Amino acid sequence: DTGVSQDPRHKITKRGQNVTFRCDPISEHNRLYWYRQTLGQGPEFLTYFQNEAQLKKSRLLSDRFSAERPKGSFSTLEIQRTEQGDSAMYLCASSPPGGVEQYFGPGTRLTVT
Amino acid sequence: EDKVVQSPLSLVVHEGDTVTLNCSYEVTNFRSLLWYKQEKKAPTFLFMLTSSGIEKKSGRLSSILDKKELFSILNITATQTGDSAVYLCAVPTGTASKLTFGTGTRLQVTL
Numbered sequence: 001d002t003g004v005s006q007d008p009r010h011k012i013t014k015r016g017q018n019v020t021f022r023c024d025p026i027s028e029h030n031r032l033y034w035y036r037q038t039l040g041q042g043p044e045f046l047t048y049f050q051n052e053a054q055l056k057k058s059r060l061l062s063d064r065f066s067a068e069r070p071k072g073s074f075s076t077l078e079i080q081r082t083e084q085g086d087s088a089m090y091l092c093a094s095s096p097p098g099g100v101e102q103y104f105g106p107g108t109r110l111t112v113t
Numbered sequence: 114e115d116k117v118v119q120s121p122l123s124l125v126v127h128e129g130d131t132v133t134l135n136c137s138y139e140v141t142n143f144r145s146l147l148w149y150k151q152e153k154k155a156p157t158f159l160f161m162l163t164s165s166g167i168e169k170k171s172g173r174l175s176s177i178l179d180k181k182e183l184f185s186i187l188n189i190t191a192t193q194t195g196d197s198a199v200y201l202c203a204v205p206t207g208t209a210s211k212l213t214f215g216t217g218t219r220l221q222v223t224l
Contacts, residue, residue, distance in 0.1 A: 004155075033211060042117075042201050042214025043156070056209040091155060093212075100145050100205050102212060104155035 004105035006092050012111045013082055020078045021108045025094030032075050033102060034067060035091040036060065043091050049075060082112045115140040115206045119215035126222055130192050134218045136202030137184040146185050147212065148176055149201040156201055159187075192222045 005024045013019050025032050030051050035043035046065070048056040051072035061067075064082075069075040079086055089109050093102035116139045126132055138146065145163040149156035160169045162178035162185060169176050173192075178185045189196055199219050203212040 031210075033209075035212075040216065042203070042216050043212070045211040045213070048209040048211055056207070056211065058211075095210070100210055101147060101158050101161050103158060104149075106154045 004092055004094055004103055006090075006105040006108050008108055009106060010109050010111075012113065015082055015084060015112055017082055018078065018080045019082060019110065020076055021090055021092075021110075022074055022076050023092030023105055024074045025092070026096075026103055029094035029096050029103075030072065031095040031097075032069055033093045033095070034075070034077050035093065037089040037091055037107070038087075046077075046090075079110075082110075084112050086110060087112045115204065115213045117202055117204055117213050117215040119200075119202050119218050121218060122216065123219040124221070126192055126220070128192060128194060128222055128224055130222075131188065131190045132192060132220060134187040134189075134200050134202075134220070135184060136186070136215055138202075138204050139183065140204050140206050140213065142206075143180065143183075144205055144210075146178055147203045147205070148185070148187050149203065151199045151201055151217070152197075159200075189220075192220075194222050194224065196220060197222045 032049045034046040037043040049069040064080045089107045091107045092105045095102045120135045148159040160176045165180040176187045199217040201217045203214045
């Protein structure tokens with residue numbers, strides 16, 4: 001297994017457009033997390049899945065953001081009507097059953113122009 | 114509100130120096146503390162600490178936790194240019210064990 005993968009690695013979009021990112025966690029990891037990281041800051045939690053159930057969402061996650069994890073495998077994060085303030089690195093991480101450590105993917109860098 | 118604070122914010126050292134990075138925390142229901150190294154992309158897991166006073170080591174990196182004083186340190190001995198990165202400290206919080214991160218310490222190792 002090669003670790004957590006994310007696609008695309010970079011996305012440039014115009015304000016108002018919708019974007020969707022994909023995350024493939026490490027196989028057999030039942031927990032999946034999305035974080036957002038801006039320059040000079042640590043990652044900030046967005047949302048969390050245990051298997052296919054979305055169990056927690058941050059207050060940072062406005063109604064323009066939606067995440068899914070159908071069948072408890074890969075996950076998608078969609079941002080509708082993007083704004084310049086959405087420009088950030090979007091990181092996905094997964095964690096094994098009973099484990100606390102999280103393993104991160106390479107991230108998707110979003111630039112909204 | 115759960116809080117993780119790292120210091121210094123940035124550090125420039127010469128190759129071969131030893132550095133100490135600090136992380137203090139205020140969280141409810143503390144269970145563990147994690148250190149990550151972030152180069153140009155995703156954070157890479159280094160250590161997880163759960164018990165006070167037990168040092169974790171991996172090569173030139175070592176870390177220790179003090180649960181009474183609510184802090185951890187990460188030591189890097191004989192630094193190399195490849196150690197240049199942002200070092201992040203994080204604490205799992207809440208029922209989801211989401212990670213609350215500090216802002217990181219940016220380490221630059223020069224020749």
